Amino acid sequence: IMNRNVKELVKQMTLEEKAGMCSGKDFWHLKGVERLGIPEVMVSDGPHGLRKQAAEADHLGLNESIKAVCFPTACATACSFDRELLEKMGETLGDECQAEDVSVILGPAVNIKRSPLCGRNFEYFSEDPYLASQMAAAHIKGVQSKNVGTSIKHFAANNQEYRRMSCSSEIDERTFREIYLGAFETAIKEAKPDTVMCSYNKINGEFASENHRLLTEILRDEWGYEGYVMSDWGAVNDRVKGLKAGLELEMPGGNGNTDREIVEAVKNGTMDEQILDTAVERILNIVFKFADNRQEGKFDREEDHKLAGKIAAESMVLLKNEGILPLKAQGQKIAFIGKFAEKPRFQGGGSSHINSFKITSALDAVKEVAEVTYAQGYDVKEDKIDEALLAEAVQTAKEVDVAVIFAGLPDAFESEGYDRSHMRMPDCQNILISRIAQVQKNVVVVLHNGSPVEMPWADEVKGILEAYLCGEAVGQAEVDLLFGKANPCGKLAETIPYQLSDNPSYLFFPGDGRTVEYREGVFVGYRYYDTKEMPVRYPFGYGLSYTTFEYSDLQLSAEEIKDTDTLTVSLKVKNTGNMAGKEIVQLYVADKTGAASRPVKELKNFVKVELQPGEEKTVQMQLDKRSFAWYNIQIQDWYAATGKYEILAAASSRDIRLAKTVNVVSTTELPIYVTMNTTISELLENSKTKPIIEDMSSSLMEHMGGSQEAEEGNAASEAITPEMSLKMMENAPLRSMRSFMGMSTEEIQELIQKLQTAAEEN
Numbered sequence: 220i221m222n223r224n225v226k227e228l229v230k231q232m233t234l235e236e237k238a239g240m241c242s243g244k245d246f247w248h249l250k251g252v253e254r255l256g257i258p259e260v261m262v263s264d265g266p267h268g269l270r271k272q273a274a275e276a277d278h279l280g281l282n283e284s285i286k287a288v289c290f291p292t293a294c295a296t297a298c299s300f301d302r303e304l305l306e307k308m309g310e311t312l313g314d315e316c317q318a319e320d321v322s323v324i325l326g327p328a329v330n331i332k333r334s335p336l337c338g339r340n341f342e343y344f345s346e347d348p349y350l351a352s353q354m355a356a357a358h359i360k361g362v363q364s365k366n367v368g369t370s371i372k373h374f375a376a377n378n379q380e381y382r383r384m385s386c387s388s389e390i391d392e393r394t395f396r397e398i399y400l401g402a403f404e405t406a407i408k409e410a411k412p413d414t415v416m417c418s419y420n421k422i423n424g425e426f427a428s429e430n431h432r433l434l435t436e437i438l439r440d441e442w443g444y445e446g447y448v449m450s451d452w453g454a455v456n457d458r459v460k461g462l463k464a465g466l467e468l469e470m471p472g473g474n475g476n477t478d479r480e481i482v483e484a485v486k487n488g489t490m491d492e493q494i495l496d497t498a499v500e501r502i503l504n505i506v507f508k509f510a511d512n513r514q515e516g517k518f519d520r521e522e523d524h525k526l527a528g529k530i531a532a533e534s535m536v537l538l539k540n541e542g543i544l545p546l547k548a549q550g551q552k553i554a555f556i557g558k559f560a561e562k563p564r565f566q567g568g569g570s571s572h573i574n575s576f577k578i579t580s581a582l583d584a585v586k587e588v589a590e591v592t593y594a595q596g597y598d599v600k601e602d603k604i605d606e607a608l609l610a611e612a613v614q615t616a617k618e619v620d621v622a623v624i625f626a627g628l629p630d631a632f633e634s635e636g637y638d639r640s641h642m643r644m645p646d647c648q649n650i651l652i653s654r655i656a657q658v659q660k661n662v663v664v665v666l667h668n669g670s671p672v673e674m675p676w677a678d679e680v681k682g683i684l685e686a687y688l689c690g691e692a693v694g695q696a697e698v699d700l701l702f703g704k705a706n707p708c709g710k711l712a713e714t715i716p717y718q719l720s721d722n723p724s725y726l727f728f729p730g731d732g733r734t735v736e737y738r739e740g741v742f743v744g745y746r747y748y749d750t751k752e753m754p755v756r757y758p759f760g761y762g763l764s765y766t767t768f769e770y771s772d773l774q775l776s777a778e779e780i781k782d783t784d785t786l787t788v789s790l791k792v793k794n795t796g797n798m799a800g801k802e803i804v805q806l807y808v809a810d811k812t813g814a815a816s817r818p819v820k821e822l823k824n825f826v827k828v829e830l831q832p833g834e835e836k837t838v839q840m841q842l843d844k845r846s847f848a849w850y851n852i853q854i855q856d857w858y859a860a861t862g863k864y865e866i867l868a869a870a871s872s873r874d875i876r877l878a879k880t881v882n883v884v885s886t887t888e889l890p891i892y893v894t895m896n897t898t899i900s901e902l903l904e905n906s907k908t909k910p911i912i913e914d915m916s917s918s919l920m921e922h923m924g925g926s927q928e929a930e931e932g933n934a935a936s937e938a939i940t941p942e943m944s945l946k947m948m949e950n951a952p953l954r955s956m957r958s959f960m961g962m963s964t965e966e967i968q969e970l971i972q973k974l975q976t977a978a979e980e981n
């Protein structure tokens with residue numbers, strides 16, 4: 220590692236050179252400064268493969284890039300719930316980047332799946348911020364272990380494609396912190412991505428690319444971020460304002476106009492040169508981190524293709540299996556039906572599109588395993604029933620013991636750049652499935668889609684395998700899972716609702732084009748469905764296996780903890796079936812304190828454990844303050860109220876296997892500002908004001924009618940019991956002492972003074 224004095228280097232740069240460092244040279248390169256030995260480094264899209272483009276390049280995947288291995292997309296890999304696997308994939312990508320001289324691979328993308336309609340959901344991990352952040356952190360660690368940078372994106376609240384470059388996401392602070400920033404926070408703090416990519420949209424009226432609060436106060440001051448921020452491609456609005464706000468690098472490079480604006484701003488004194496120096500320093504630190512630490516990269520496409528298949532098999536989710544899977548390679552006549560068996564859809568359109576090195580379809584892979592018949596069934600170019608294809612498929616299905624239908628969303632149905640307008644699959648495919656189910660009782664559907672689809676035929680088929688968009692080796696993984704060479708072990712990283720209108724964002728998505736209001740608040744995904752007790756097609760965290768698992772012996776390291784302590788949770792998991800398999804054990808926390816309106820439960824940890832038949836293992840997970848806390852806007856900080864919390868060990872958000880309660884004691888006293896309208900209950904909740912109110916309580920009660928003798932025949936005392944009047948009193952503001960206790964305004968003011976003084980005592 221070379222010992223560079225970057226500060227010194229910046230001092231030697233001219234104003235123009237410094238301004239020049241703050242925008243790209245072209246679409247994919249940063250500028251270099253030859254006389255100072257600053258190299259031109261390249262950045263390239265990912266995140267599920269290397270999309271290294273030639274010089275004449277665009278960013279929407281319209282031009283050819285080099286042949287590379289397309290790994291499963293994030294919507295799939297998130298279902299692996301496997302930190303090690305994501306790290307391994309990251310390492311492989313890092314190796315590929317070293318081999319191809321790419322300094323930063325753009326991604327991972329962690330935006331929350333707010334609505335199933337977002338065209339880019341396939342690139343995003345989850346509806347849950349904890350899971351998204353864990354997956355992202357693992358990806359980042361893997362890539363960066365090879366001395367290649369990452370760019371976590373799109374920061375922040377970019378949850379739709381509709382008007383993505385101008386629309387303002389209107390979000391309340393608590394929701395922003397808990398859900399949308401939550402997906403970034405842990406990954407940024409723990410895995411320290413070299414770069415962060417800010418998003419196109421505005422947040423509460425301010426562009427992300429010039430949002431000082433977002434890019435400096437939250438990202439740097441609160442989270443301690445030390446890398447640099449780059450713009451999404453074309454996200455810059457006002458360059459100088461952006462630089463001041465904390466946007467170091469503008470991408471792609473333009474014709475030098477914005478560089479000149481920066482120079483001008485320094486010259487005319489509207490921007491302190493120190494801001495520019497700091498920005499350049501941050502960029503150069505990362506440039507040299509790559510340039511000075513080159514290592515031999517390898518890009519063995521055959522090997523990486525195999526890994527892509529392995530990751531795919533760990534990611535797919537078995538949704539339904541009524542004794543039909545695994546298939547038998549011998550003694551069973553099988554048909555593969557549907558265009559996607561032959562030409563699978565395994566990635567999405569737009570900037571993440573990989574020029575795949577090779578593609579293994581299910582029809583390719585099955586050749587090694589069994590003989591199957593095939594019928595195309597439908598066309599993907601347009602959603603039109605082709606009677607000839609349909610008839611042929613029905614006939615093919617009739618002649619076998621099992622029909623496996625490969626279905627899903629064609630490219631045009633979901634892509635970067637626009638949102639879906641509905642949640643349905645093409646009619647021609649839905650009809651195909653139903654028609655086949657009429658003549659064949661053994662039907663399995665394999666789905667290829669980047670975001671949930673409505674499944675009107677779910678009850679008509681015996682098996683459903685959700686393959687998502689699982690990369691170029693998708694067919695290998697499908698065949699391995701269908702025939703039981705691999706055991707399904709993925710679980711849903713998002714809820715699959717019955718229909719679009721069930722989704723909590725339904726009434727507000729995607730807004731009027733100028734703004735989109737996040738009115739469902741923190742109730743995103745299962746946080747909403749579970750709290751509402753709404754039936755869903757398949758819940759968050761759900762997925763089947765060919766074996767079964769039993770949970771037992773849930774233990775907490777303590778019955779009571781302070782919010783600053785760590786709680787260790789352990790339990791035993793046993794494979795009670797007869798096939799080796801992996802189980803994803805989820806830990807949810809349910810706040811029972813009643814201190815705030817919260818989802819019934821939230822995912823706070825998980826572990827994936829591999830077990831041989833009959834084997835039992837003890838797994839351990841930690842919970843800390845953040846596992847219990849919510850973002851309290853009064854103190855602008857995370858806060859876990861004192862009280863009971865349930866710890867739920869679960870196989871899905873709707874399959875709680877074991878539960879135990881822990882008592883958490885808060886070390887934070889919420890500040891209180893006593894006024895005429897402060898209620899008795901608020902004063903009773905504060906440890907400092909509580910004794911004063913308790914001292915007064917008997918006389919209070921008396922005046923409020925609580926201590927009246929309950930006389931036989933006394934109508935008033937029958938209607939209002941002492942318990943009731945106590946409850947009523949709790950809701951009374953201090954000013955009501957004037958009406959009910961005969962206190963004067965001055966006396967109440969004195970009391971307020973006394974309470975406030977007590978509250979402020981340490």
Ligand code: BGC
Binds near residue numbers: 264325
């Ligand atoms: C996308 C980014 C991508 C960039 C470069 C943008 O349109 O939003 O995700 O990294 O282009 O291709």
